[in-house]
Amino acid sequence: MRYWTLASPKTQKEKLQAWMAYISSYPELLEKQINNYKEMGLNWMEFAERVLFRIEDYIPLMKKARDNAFEICNNVYEQATRRIKLNLDVIFVLYVGIGCGAGWATLYKGHPACLIGLEKIAELGWWTKDKLEGLIAHELGHLVHMMWRNGFRSFEEEEKDPAFLLYSEGFAKRCEHLILGRETWNEADDENWISWCRKHIKFLAKEYLSRIEKAAPVNDFFGDWLNIRGRRQTGYFLGRELILWLERSNSLESIAVLSPDEVREKTIRFLRFIAKN
Structure with a gap:
């Protein structure tokens, strides 16, 4: 929000620069998103500009999604440990991305992680607690699958x-x-x-x-x-x-x-x- 408050009245290019300044503090998140678009043969900057054009409308919903996620993440995680034998320490990463996904089960800083893209959640209308529960449970399901296969690094390739x-x-x-x-x-x-x-x-x-x-x-x-x-x-x-x-x-x-x-x-x-x- 610090970056966006300064950038919101400016041009698309300046908005993209503001997002880059924000996300560059988390280089692994930036790399993952750029690679995601490259693997699909798409121009990531073009898609980033499209997403950032709509961010102003998404901000109230992103805030609700963030607050709701903080309330339910632990509960859904506990349910996963009981019901499908999840036995991992999971990092939940809430961030503003460029449309790569509402949820993403992956490794982050070498640890199993659930990435939660607030901008995509706002776009899809998944900011309510029941929708977020489904999203988070789904990504934990992927992490359990990776755990049982012992294949965190090979899974996305497969x-x-x-x-x-x-x-x-x-x-x-x-x-x-x-x-x-x-x-x-x-x-x-x-x-x-x-x-x-x-x-x-x-x-x-x-x-x-x-x-x-x-x-x-x-x-x-x-x-x-x-x-x-x-x-x-x-x-x-x-x-x-x-x-x-x-x-x-x-x-x-x-x-x-x-x-x-x-x-x-x-x-x-x-x-x-x-x-x-």
Whole structure:
């Protein structure tokens, strides 16, 4: 807020410079965000300017998100230790970024961390306590998955495989529901989203399978700025269904440690089964 108070009446370029001055105090956060855009082949400065153009409107919601996160982080963490055996010291990092994500499970300063992007939370409308609980539980689910796989440094690389990504996001979604003891769907566009996903699961499975076979991008299954037939983030639903399907004959712990080859084989088998039935 110190930086923004001085920059808010100024030009877009000066606003970007103010954000750079702020985030440069946390060089690892800056590097992660720039690399995130570069890996997608996007110009990070262009996206940063778009986000910063709207920050003024987001400030009241970012403040609410920050206050609410401080209230609930510890409680959700405690629930994760009890319900899915989380056994990690987790750093929660609340920051103002450039749209890379509302939540991000990763390593920060060498420690397991949950990065909480206040600007993205404000944009998505996830600043309320119930929405934040879902977000934080989801990221803790990713961290549990990384812990069981002993793969904090390899996990993000493995997620470049769309089959592994579906499995990973589905696993975190399943953990989110187990941690909170209820189904939470922040991804839902509206009250009909979940029923639409259930009704169209065969189509979703066929489409995702086709992307795997063609080595085509699956961003529109996960990115909130893209959609499949007008429905956003349907990959989280499809991934959760994959994990439930695997749980019919496996424990959650054994599912967590499948090799990348096993993940790919089982994910494709699930998609083919759903697509045919």
